[in-house]
Amino acid sequence: MKEQLLRWLNQxxxxxxxxxxxxxxxxxxALVGRSVxxxxxxxxxxxxxxxxxxxxxxxxxAGAIVSGLINQIYKRLTSN
Known part of the structure; x- marks a missing residue:
């Protein structure tokens, strides 16, 4: 489930x-066009x-922050 959520979020x-x-x-x-x-x-x-x-x-x-948090939580849960 976690992998599917991360895959969806990354997409x-x-x-x-x-x-x-x-x-x-x-x-x-558009700025260059306006100047000319x-x-x-x-x-x-x-x-x-x-x-x-x-x-x-x-x-x-927000997605970058959530993705980082999910990865950190997963690392901490799997290291124990």
Whole structure:
């Protein structure tokens, strides 16, 4: 059960990492586009910041903490 939970959690975290990286690259490209006068979706990115990207970053941080805690608890239980 523990292995299945960790596998599921790691799968979600992997997808979330790609979402966060994609949003960062989109933001960087949109900023460059804005500086040269080409609209590349910065306004759309701003509108998606609160409902999509902020929770994705929160899930990534919480998932990393939970994954680490589960591994530490499992190590302590198996060492005894």
């Amino acid at each position: 979600i975290l992997m997808l979330d990492v790609f979402l966060v990286l994609l949003s960062f690259f989109w933001f960087a490209i 006068g080409i609209p590349l979706g910065l306004e759309l990115w701003y509108s998606l910041w609160e409902p999509v990207f902020t929770p994705a970053i929160g899930v990534l941080m």
